[in-house]
Amino acid sequence: MNRFNGVLKLHTVSPDSKFGWMGLPWLILFSSFLINLILSMLLNKDKGLYTGGLSSIFIYMFIAGIIGVNRTFPFALGFSIRRTDYFLGTSVVFCLVSLLDAVLLYLLSFIEFNLTDNWGTQLHFFHLPYISDGNALEQVGVYFFGMLHLCFLAFVITALYRRVGMLGLYIASGIIFAPFSILTILATYYNWWGDIFNWLGQFSAFGIVLLLCPLTALYALASYGLLRKATV
Amino acid sequence: MSLLIDDSSPIFVQIAERIENDIIEGQLPEETQVPSTNQFAAFYQINPATAAKGVNLLVDQGILYKKRGIGMFVAEGARVKLMEKRRAQFFEQYIVTMVREAEKLGITLQQLTEMIQKGGKA
Amino acid sequence: MSKVVEVTRLTKAYKDVKAVDEVSFSIEEGKIYGLLGRNGAGKTTIMHIISAQLFLTGGEVKVFGETPFENEQVLSQICFIKESQKFPEIYRVQDVMEVAAALFPNWDRAYAASLIKDFNLPPRRKIKKLSRGMLSSVGIIIGLASRAPLTIFDEPYLGLDAVARSLLYDRLLEDYTEHPRTIILSTHLIDEVSKLLEHVIVIDQGKLLIDEETETLRGQAVTVVGPALKVQEFASGKKVIHREAIGSLASATLLGNVGAFERKQAQTLGLELAPVSLQQLIVQLTTDKPERKVA
Numbered sequence: 001m002n003r004f005n006g007v008l009k010l011h012t013v014s015p016d017s018k019f020g021w022m023g024l025p026w027l028i029l030f031s032s033f034l035i036n037l038i039l040s041m042l043l044n045k046d047k048g049l050y051t052g053g054l055s056s057i058f059i060y061m062f063i064a065g066i067i068g069v070n071r072t073f074p075f076a077l078g079f080s081i082r083r084t085d086y087f088l089g090t091s092v093v094f095c096l097v098s099l100l101d102a103v104l105l106y107l108l109s110f111i112e113f114n115l116t117d118n119w120g121t122q123l124h125f126f127h128l129p130y131i132s133d134g135n136a137l138e139q140v141g142v143y144f145f146g147m148l149h150l151c152f153l154a155f156v157i158t159a160l161y162r163r164v165g166m167l168g169l170y171i172a173s174g175i176i177f178a179p180f181s182i183l184t185i186l187a188t189y190y191n192w193w194g195d196i197f198n199w200l201g202q203f204s205a206f207g208i209v210l211l212l213c214p215l216t217a218l219y220a221l222a223s224y225g226l227l228r229k230a231t232v
Numbered sequence: 233m234s235l236l237i238d239d240s241s242p243i244f245v246q247i248a249e250r251i252e253n254d255i256i257e258g259q260l261p262e263e264t265q266v267p268s269t270n271q272f273a274a275f276y277q278i279n280p281a282t283a284a285k286g287v288n289l290l291v292d293q294g295i296l297y298k299k300r301g302i303g304m305f306v307a308e309g310a311r312v313k314l315m316e317k318r319r320a321q322f323f324e325q326y327i328v329t330m331v332r333e334a335e336k337l338g339i340t341l342q343q344l345t346e347m348i349q350k351g352g353k354a
Numbered sequence: 355m356s357k358v359v360e361v362t363r364l365t366k367a368y369k370d371v372k373a374v375d376e377v378s379f380s381i382e383e384g385k386i387y388g389l390l391g392r393n394g395a396g397k398t399t400i401m402h403i404i405s406a407q408l409f410l411t412g413g414e415v416k417v418f419g420e421t422p423f424e425n426e427q428v429l430s431q432i433c434f435i436k437e438s439q440k441f442p443e444i445y446r447v448q449d450v451m452e453v454a455a456a457l458f459p460n461w462d463r464a465y466a467a468s469l470i471k472d473f474n475l476p477p478r479r480k481i482k483k484l485s486r487g488m489l490s491s492v493g494i495i496i497g498l499a500s501r502a503p504l505t506i507f508d509e510p511y512l513g514l515d516a517v518a519r520s521l522l523y524d525r526l527l528e529d530y531t532e533h534p535r536t537i538i539l540s541t542h543l544i545d546e547v548s549k550l551l552e553h554v555i556v557i558d559q560g561k562l563l564i565d566e567e568t569e570t571l572r573g574q575a576v577t578v579v580g581p582a583l584k585v586q587e588f589a590s591g592k593k594v595i596h597r598e599a600i601g602s603l604a605s606a607t608l609l610g611n612v613g614a615f616e617r618k619q620a621q622t623l624g625l626e627l628a629p630v631s632l633q634q635l636i637v638q639l640t641t642d643k644p645e646r647k648v649a
Contacts, residue, residue, distance in 0.1 A: 276549065
């Protein structure tokens with residue numbers, strides 16, 4: 001375990017990689033925010049502008065996860081790092097970044113809702129209904145577990161790629177999405193959507209992300225298993 | 233990248249021969265210290281174990297001896313021993329070859345002897 | 355002398371091709387080994403398996419007495435520098451060094467710094483902007499400064515000019531002398547490096563061909579040149595590994611010790627004896643060339 005911090009260093013040592021984990025996602029988020037802010041200034045002030053721009057940072061974290069793992073795994077193996085240590089170290093990086101992002105997002109949401117009265121322009125960017133419904137801890141939790149889920153999804157996809165290559169990835173996604181597609185078609189045909197949404201509706205946002213946790217854990221386990229079989 | 237070591241024979245043999253040459257030519261008098269194996273290795277860019285093999289060859293033959301903690305020294309009587317060895321080799325290496333070559337070129341023994349005398353003076 | 359690496363009937367098979375075929379050898383502590391052979395012979399595969407980056411399909415590998423896979427005890431003592439090392443492109447030279455410092459327990463910062471100066475590496479330049487030679491220098495510096503008890507270099511000097519290569523050999527010897535460790539050097543430039551090697555292992559088409567002390571191998575072959583018939587006469591009964599002919603002249607490379615008696619015999623026959631370098635020897639043993647006739 002003594003090379004664990006080496007893996008942390010691996011992900012964060014270069015200024016460019018630090019930028020990739022923290023700088024760029026926030027840059028993207030703030031660009032989205034600015035655009036929406038300007039829009040909200042120009043639009044009708046009565047209704048308020050509710051926007052999904054917040055999702056940009058989540059999407060970008062997903063991409064950062066893929067890039068980060070793909071770039072560092074062969075490097076790590078080449079330096080004779082154990083796959084176990086790589087997995088643990090990378091997981092810790094994901095947790096730390098997700099936590100940091102979650103706390104910052106909560107703070108911005110607090111500023112938006114509680115301090116600046118929606119930036120004076122009725123912009124609802126960080127503080128959104130349903131998502132921001134819980135108490136402070138729950139709100140941070142929503143961001144944290146949501147982001148963690150995406151990070152590990154990125155991890156397992158990249159691990160799969162490293163294990164089975166591009167072709168394998170196509171085949172695997174085909175195999176996984178086939179049942180989903182079928183279920184979706186059936187759901188539409190039998191009108192299950194109403195029931196599904198009703199069932200989901202009983203959960204708060206925090207509840208939903210908690211439901212995602214087992215899935216996140218599954219991704220993590222799968223990533224570990226795949227990495228153990230991956231070669232450089 | 234030293235051109236002093238070639239492919240003609242094992243390197244350790246060539247190292248030993250170098251040291252022998254230095255002893256015969258008087259550059260390494262008796263009881264003087266010989267460079268360490270690491271120094272040889274660094275100079276010729278060869279493996280230290282190989283250098284050591286060459287030095288040990290001479291130790292086995294009584295040409296060099298080891299002073300504990302200090303290094304390798306030229307043994308007493310080393311030069312004499314080497315001269316004897318070289319003299320024995322001289323006949324095979326030079327005389328036989330020369331006579332054979334002379335035969336090939338049709339030089340008579342008389343002419344050969346004259347040449348030798350001339351050669352010595354040049 | 356303890357065995358740092360023990361390879362027993364190692365096999366790596368891909369569907370119907372055997373990249374490595376029942377290779378067995380062992381590497382003893384504190385020596386410099388050469389792992390030689392043509393491209394695709396299987397040497398790189400073997401090194402990847404030793405460092406747990408590839409999985410074997412048959413046989414066994416033990417490093418420091420244990421299997422290397424996911425074994426921290428073993429893996430933290432290995433430094434494998436290869437020609438195709440995948441450094442993250444956006445990382446700078448000093449970033450890579452920082453990571454290496456955190457990963458190799460015996461890393462020597464001062465030594466690494468002095469090597470960076472020796473090889474003229476710009477520390478703040480990104481990997482993607484480095485020339486082939488500079489990239490090789492990064493690998494070499496890491497390999498040397500890691501002071502890993504088992505250090506493996508796979509073609510470490512691609513793109514390095516002769517001066518830089520000489521610098522590499524100097525530094526390698528220097529460090530090896532002061533801080534002995536087990537080193538495996540895999541290379542094409544056999545002659546240049548052969549003086550550094552204590553022991554030579556040659557792999558040909560996935561199989562072990564030679565496993566011998568360098569000095570024993572040296573002088574084990576000789577090339578005989580002269581009139582074709584005389585060469586034939588001299589070579590009969592001996593192991594011939596290479597022949598060439600030009601006009602009525604022929605040459606044959608013979609394997610085996612050529613003693614004083616044979617030398618005299620050659621002289622009598624009017625044949626010339628020429629030494630065979632280690633590189634020539636290995637090239638001729640690993641190439642299936644039909645007899646060549648020139649002009």
